[in-house]
Amino acid sequence: MNDLFDAIxxxxxxxxxxxxxxxxxxxxALAFERNVLIGLDAITARSPFRHMVTPGGFVMSVAMTNCxxxxxxxxxxxxxxxxxxxxxxxxWPPMPESFRRLATAAAEAAGYRGFMPDACLINRYxxxxxxxxxxxxxxxxxxxxIVSVSLGFQRRSSSVA
Structure with a gap:
């Protein structure tokens, strides 16, 4: 799933x-990828992605969930x-420890020491x-x-029987 970062x-x-x-x-995020995807599966099993409606009545094209x-x-x-x-x-589902570790490590690398995330909005584009x-x-x-993580595009395979 590393298409976004393959050239790096x-x-x-x-x-x-x-x-x-x-x-x-x-x-x-690459060192955290596997565990983050496992955590994402657990989150979406409880709170699936959905297209929310804005105050103006428009349905958002981005699908969202939270933890x-x-x-x-x-x-x-x-x-x-x-x-x-x-x-x-x-x-909302609890934040997986892998999400917390990734956000904390990214914040620290950017100079924000001692950061502990309490909420996570997850967008699917x-x-x-x-x-x-x-x-x-x-x-x-x-x-x-605010720590934002992009995991790239996951190709979905399909099989024909």
């Missing part, structure tokens, strides 16, 4: 500064973080999905990092 030599994964406080850590203490949700009443999955009424440029302004603490 494992010994040459430089950190790039995108903007003040924003860093690109090429290949940083951890709170999840990002949107519906006709607005955008917010909520402890409960609106589809099941249950708490299928061909044709898009998310417009936006800025989240409802974070609790603007001094803490």
């Amino acid at each position: 030599d494992p010994s040459e994964r430089p950190q790039a500064t995108i903007a003040e406080g924003a860093y690109l850590l090429r290949g940083a 951890g203490a709170a999840g990002w949700v949107t519906d006709r009443s607005g955008y917010r973080y909520d402890a409960l999955d609106p589809e099941s009424g249950e708490r 299928e061909p044709g999905a898009r998310l417009s440029l936006h800025q989240d302004k409802n974070e609790r603490d603007f001094e803490r990092p």
Whole structure:
């Protein structure tokens, strides 16, 4: 599943500064990939990916789910973080330890020592999905990092009997 990073030599994964406080850590998730995918399967078994509806009534093209203490949700009443999955009424699945270790390691590499993630929004971008440029302004603490991980595109194989 490493298509996104195949051209990167494992010994040459430089950190790039995108903007003040924003860093690109090429290949940083590769060491965690297997366990992250196992954790993702556990999360989506409890809280499957879904296409949420914006306050304006538009269905988002990006499929989403969450894990951890709170999840990002949107519906006709607005955008917010909520402890409960609106589809099941249950708490979001717990954050897998592999997610926590990956986020902590990435934050540390970017200079944010002592970071402990408490929530994880998981987006699935299928061909044709898009998310417009936006800025989240409802974070609790603007001094803490937001860690974003891209795992690339997974080819699905099909068999004909």
